[in-house]
Amino acid sequence: MTLLWTIATRVTRLGTILGGIAIAMMMLHVSFDVLSRHLFNSPLPGTLTMVTYYYMIIATFVPLAHAEHKRAHISVEVLTERLPQRLQHHLQGWMYLATGCVTGLLAWRSATDAMKAMKLGASQVQGAETIAVWPAYFALPFGAGLMTLLLALRFAAYLTGRSETLETEAAA
Template sequence: MDRIAKAIATPLGILASISTIVMMVGISADVVYRNVQGESLSGVLELSETALVAAVFFGMAYAATSGAHISVDLLTSRLPEPVARGCLVVAWVLSCVILTWLCYATFGRAMDSFERGEVRMGLVEWPLWPARWFIVVGLAALLVVSLVNVVRLLTGRSLMGEAEQEARVREVDDEVRAAHGERKD
């Protein structure tokens, strides 16, 4: 199941990165054009909005599988291991329930948007339905990762990306120690 989650999340993470670059290039070009011509490039705002949706929703599953998401263990780090693991199972199961509901709701909205050919009227007529599908795909991918994390926790393994996250923390700690002339113990 881990391979399936990563096989889904990795291409979406790449698409999220590409979307960020598209947004950055588009906005930069618009700024330059506006300073030279005194008006905005047609369609850049709409393109940037769609790219932002793709960057956010396509990036969620990748962040969860690679340990790049923000996690707060203020409570679970102070609990005994079995209790902490139980809390994490409950949290991830609740995440699965909420994500299932969100997938259902956004799927219906995306279908309706596609069938009606929903567009946004601005400087250009821009289709909204692709961005609505980006939301569905991103939430569904995060649901898969959440289900994998529930299974991992129930089988005594760590969350996806947790080992990578811990390695990055150790790496930063080593860099800080080296900058202050401290030795590893």
């Protein structure tokens, strides 16, 4: 389980780096588009499509598992913080399963849609350009699938009583 956690951690880091690259590329692309529009009166073709179908999607969904890995998702603990520590621990453990089921369903459904888009060769026409957008459809199943894997590993660690040691063993 530690090896799988280590691999998932590395893939999560790679996804986070890809998300950062997408943000940088979006910034550069939009900046060059604005410069081209104002200096040469000719915007870059496909900017809107690239920003909405690639950069934003990749920046949002590929690093989705990063927040789970860092335990940085938003949580409201109005009631649970008042519960005994032992009960909080068990509640958190079972929430890994519940959340994993939701993200697993999201990964499965979005993968189905991505496969359909790939078979159809989904594309967008912007001006005289036709830009294939189907590859971007795989960002959501990738991010949600990776998050599901992390949650499944955390749930397995909870069930085996290794919740505290999973991440420390992987780091060592």
